Amino acid sequence: MKKKSLFIIFFFVSLSIVTLASGNKSDFFIGKWNVEIKGTPGGDSKLIVDLRHDSEEWKGTVSSKKDGTVDIKEAALTEEGMLVSFKSGWFNVELLMTEKDSNHCTCKLAGRYDGKSERVTPASK
Numbered sequence: 001m002k003k004k005s006l007f008i009i010f011f012f013v014s015l016s017i018v019t020l021a022s023g024n025k026s027d028f029f030i031g032k033w034n035v036e037i038k039g040t041p042g043g044d045s046k047l048i049v050d051l052r053h054d055s056e057e058w059k060g061t062v063s064s065k066k067d068g069t070v071d072i073k074e075a076a077l078t079e080e081g082m083l084v085s086f087k088s089g090w091f092n093v094e095l096l097m098t099e100k101d102s103n104h105c106t107c108k109l110a111g112r113y114d115g116k117s118e119r120v121t122p123a124s125k
Contacts, residue, residue: 027053028099029082035095035107037115042066045109049084049095049117051075062086062095081105 035047051060051072058075067088074085081098082105097105097117107115 029077029097032120033097033105033117034120035097035115035117037107037109037113040109040113045113045115047095048120049097051082051084058082060084062088064088 029051030053031051033049033051035049037045037047045066046064048063049060049072050063051058053059058072058077060072060075061069062072062084063069070086070088072084072086073092076083078096081096084095084097085092086095087093093110096108096111098107100106100116103119103121105117107117109115
């Protein structure tokens with residue numbers, strides 16, 4: 001009986017560790033990101049994307065020197081990563097952020113301009 005109890009405890013502890021280690025993929029994108037896009041028609045572009053998840057809806061802002069701070073029109077978690085839609089000038093644009101490691105993403109703006117992003121942390125401010 002003692003062996004059976006130990007096995008059950010071991011099983012649930014192992015299951016808990018696996019669950020915690022896997023985390024929630026959507027939580028990865030929450031927070032501020034410094035984004036740098038190379039080779040746009042207006043030159044290289046630097047953005048700050050600030051994402052939050054409220055009541056099953058993604059919200060946030062995108063800030064740049066050119067446009068100031070604009071609200072995110074729509075954001076969705078896809079198989080490829082986080083797809084963020086916002087207005088830049090007269091255009092609606094999409095930014096795809098794909099997880100690279102714990103603090104970095106690869107990015108693609110408007111489906112054609114490559115970039116990278118880094119999570120804003122207290123040390124990186």
